[in-house]
Amino acid sequence: MTDLATPPRATSRPNLSTARLKRRYRAETRFRIYGIAAIATALLMLAFLLGSIIHKGAGAFMQTEMSLSVPLKVAELDPEGTRDPVVLSKANYRKIVRTALRERFPEVSGRKNTRELAKIISSGSDLTLRNFVLENPERIGSDATLWFKTSADIDQLSKGNIPRDVPEADRRVSDKQIAWFDQLNSAGETRLSFNTTFFTSGDSREPEQAGVWGAVVGTALTLIVTLILSFPIGVMSAVYLEEFAPKNRWTDLIEVNINNLAAVPSIVFGLLGLAVFLNFFGLPRSAPLVGGLVLALMTLPTVIIAARAAMSSVPPSIREAALGVGASPLQTVTHHVLPLAMPGILTGTIIGMARALGETAPLLMIGMVAFIVDIPRGFTDAATVLPVQVFLWADAPERAFVERTSAAIMVLLAFLILMNLAAVLLRRKFERRW
Amino acid sequence: MKTKSLTLAAAATLAMIGAAEARDQIRIVGSSTVFPFSTAVAEQFGKSSSFSTPVVESTGTGGGMKLFCSGVGEDHPDVTNASRRMKKSEFENCAKKGIGITEVKIGFDGIVIANAKKGPDLDLSLEQLFLALAKEIPQGGKLIANPNKMWSDIDPSLPKTKIEVLGPPPTSGTRDAFVEIAMEGGCKTLAGAKELGLKKKACHAVREDGSFIEAGENDNLIVQKLEANPAAFGIFGFSFLDQNSDKVKGASIAGTPPEFEEIAAGNYPISRSLFFYVKQQHVGVIPGIKEFVTEFTSENAWGEDGYLVDKGLIPLPDADRAAMATQAQGLAPLSM
Incomplete structure (x- = not known):
């Protein structure tokens, strides 16, 4: 109340010279730049982290597969012809897959070579085949062409994670295995498909069968x-x-x-x-x-x-x-x-x-x-x-x-x-x- | 309202505590060296049998023994893996709780001294290894703190680089086996060591002045560190050398390279046996234990062409394997 009563004084304005004003504006701009720089750094780090994770991990969502024609012989799967699932699930599918693989590459001989050949296909292939037979028992007696996962090492090779241009002793896959894979590849018997296993199964010691x-x-x-x-x-x-x-x-x-x-x-x-x-x-x-x-x-x-x-x-x-x-x-x-x-x-x-x-x-x-x-x-x-x-x-x-x-x-x-x-x-x- | 229903749900959860159902899974604990083999068998067992897949924890040999010997009943594990034989004290602890044990020897593991591919090739004798890593060594008739700083201080033929060895901590079975076989072995043959009281346990002391670095239980990490530092050597199991042969190479010990055939034939000096132990009281109570042992000791698993060899296991000789399989599948009791 008393303020109103007092007579207005001559207000003294601060002497804001243009130079000082400019300095203040500059300081303010600088401050904003620091802020933006801080955010940019944070974003950059995040982008780097995410980028490196995505770059490294994107490959895991795809899985290399190879097609193989498997003869489903009655004598091996169901000798008594009962089509009983219990009997069917006990057949030696591992042997059937290996035999089929050896027939695909008839030129491979010798124990060491056949062992090496067996390593290009996933060790879970017997389960793939077993599930197929259990779901389609009517196919027994004929040949079936199925897509099997390749082993993890071959998968890494096809994705370029295992270099081909280093000496044979320095990589996990041998020259022979590369040649076999290339043979399949040029015959159009390989493909890269979505890795559903990764989202549907539990842990495994075999990378190609492991899931989250x-x-x-x-x-x-x-x-x-x-x-x-x-x-x-x-x-x-x-x-x-x-x-x-x-x-x-x-x-x-x-x-x-x-x-x-x-x-x-x-x-x-x-x-x-x-x-x-x-x-x-x-x-x-x-x-x-x-x-x-x-x-x-x-x-x-x-x-x-x-x-x-x-x-x-x-x-x-x-x-x-x-x-x-x-x-x-x-x-x-x-x-x-x-x-x-x-x-x-x-x-x-x-x-x-x-x-x-x-x-x-x-x-x-x-x-x-x-x-x-x-x-x-x-x-x-x-x-x-x-x-x-x-x-x-x-x-x-x-x-x-x-x-x-x-x-x-x-x-x-x-x-x-x-x-x-x-x-x-x-x-x-x-x-x-x- | 919402809070009320949530509280009820919480109460229901707490009520479940009393009603934990009977276990139908085999539980395995123990050595991280046996872990890759044990998990591979567990997975195969789960797939090929009607039983659920066993749960495998990697707790280290000592930790596994502790859990294993803590009692009988479904709260306690059924099987423990070990990268060394069960000690007498551990056996007694188990016996005190009334636990009957079956011992199964599954194969061998070489302990390798490895360095990066681009590092120097090394051929060490056990004696040289002892002189490089022991806390105290005999010199001039008495024991002195290990003065060797460079490999060439031990023997002029060795490279002129600093002794820098990354190895597992004392809790690890690999460390136990390394000091028992390599250090004690080197110490035994060293002239004048015995007279100064350096025998058995006294040989086990590893130097603590920075030349030996405890690198933790993670062997992958040691491999990475060796890759980054070509002058350093690392101590780990053969299976890691086998899986990383494009990055690291193993030093020969007394002229023998750490190779599959050499270890299997018993020529490579630093190799140890791997075991697992089965709790007999749980056989027939927890379903599948007998079948699991049968799977582990089948030719398909631990044979020369078995899947465990692909994972880096070095199998027992044929005759031993057959004998061990009968013994294991008959669940012969262990006595010490």
Whole structure:
């Protein structure tokens, strides 16, 4: 009020000479350039990382196959003519495939050479043939031309990952094998087809038969357990601490501990899991149930902290209004605060889950770092997870696992993107503005 | 509402804890050297039989023994792999828990001293190897800290490069076998070592002054490091040399190169036997153990043309193999 009463003074403007003004503008431009440079560097690194993974791993989605005409002799497959699947599945398909291969290259003789020849076809070919015979028993007695996977070394050769121009002793495939493959190639009896095995089967010691599906299912089961445990427990703790708990020394102590727990290295949770869930409760080793429990312990603090932050950012006026029109504290929380805080809580949960998705260290202690071929069918079956699969393949001596490692990383990233997408959609659904 | 249903689901999950179903998979733990062979057999077994594929964990020989001997019951593994024979103390631990064991020797593995393809060719005697890697060596009538810095300090015929050897840590079975066979072997023949108290265990001490570098259990990593550093040597199993023959080469030991035929014939001095151990109490309880042993000891697997040879296993001589197969399939008990 008094300001208005005083007479207007002659305002003294700062002497902004053009030089100073220009300097200020320049500083501002520089600052923006730094910002853009920082973003560009980050993007470049990301592009480099993704580029190198995609470059290395793209090959794994394709698999070299060779066609081979196989005589399905009655005497070898079904001597009694019963067409009983049990009898059919017991025939010596390995021998049939090898004989067919030798007939394709009749000029090959000698034990050493035939052994070498057998190595150009996948050792899983007998299963391909067995499945074909079981599905088409009417074909027994005739010849069938089938596409078989080549062995991983030949596959790598055809993709150019094994150089041809080095001395024979320095590469995994011999000159003879290259000649045989080229012979097939020029006869049009090879093809590059989509590698469905990679997405449908579990782990294998033969690269061409190895897949990520077992690890994907294991990951899904583990994360379901983690989510089911950490989300409700985390949100309940956050609600109580934020809305109901008295502020005293004890709640302060709990808060400090939760913050500390969020920073504990994950291997510690693995040791805890080993001691408590395996040794004390006697839960099965390598099970997604135990993996999920351990990861839930690890994720809990993150969820609690995120949920508390989300709830404390709900304006107090909303709570006061709800209480003002006669809502009980419980109704205030469940009808108003929680729905409004939900987007933030979901974001925090997804961050926690994403961290859990990438963990291998705690799983090492509870036996989830293992060679597991069968696809897990439940929470107590032995299973492994995607990052562990990446770790195991990176450790395998066979060269064809190099591209499969990168391909598995791509699947892991896709899994992560899917999870984030779900989070974004859920957030959209719950988001409310005031 | 949502929270309520989620809480219920969580409660249901916790309730499942009590109801873990009976195990129908064989569980295998143990040596990382036997891991590639064990997994190959497990996979083949899963495919060709009606049983589920065994689960194989690579825990190291010592870690495997600990888990294996922790008790009888489906919480404990059925089979453990080992890249050395079971120790007496381990056997006693097992016996204390009432565990009956069948021992199966599956073949040999050579331990190779390898370097990059572009590095120098080396022919070492066990004695020279001991002088290069031992913590203390005899000189002038007493024990002194190993003074050898260059290979040429040991013998002028060896290359004039720094001694730099990457090897496995003490938890590894490869390390155990290396110190027992190579170090102890070299120490035994060294003049004057015995009089100074260098025998058996005393020979096992590996130098810690930076010439021997513990490179972890990952043999692939050692191969990569050797490729990057042609002056360095690495110690690992023969199967890794076999798979990476385009990148690394093995040094000859006492004139014998680390080759398949030489190791199989027993000429290559640093070779060891590989084993697996079966818990007898689990046979018939966990389905498929007997059949798994039969698959492992079939000619198709461990024979001279078997698939394990493709993975780098060096098979037992024919007669030993036949005897071992009968013994294994009859589940003969181990006694020590």
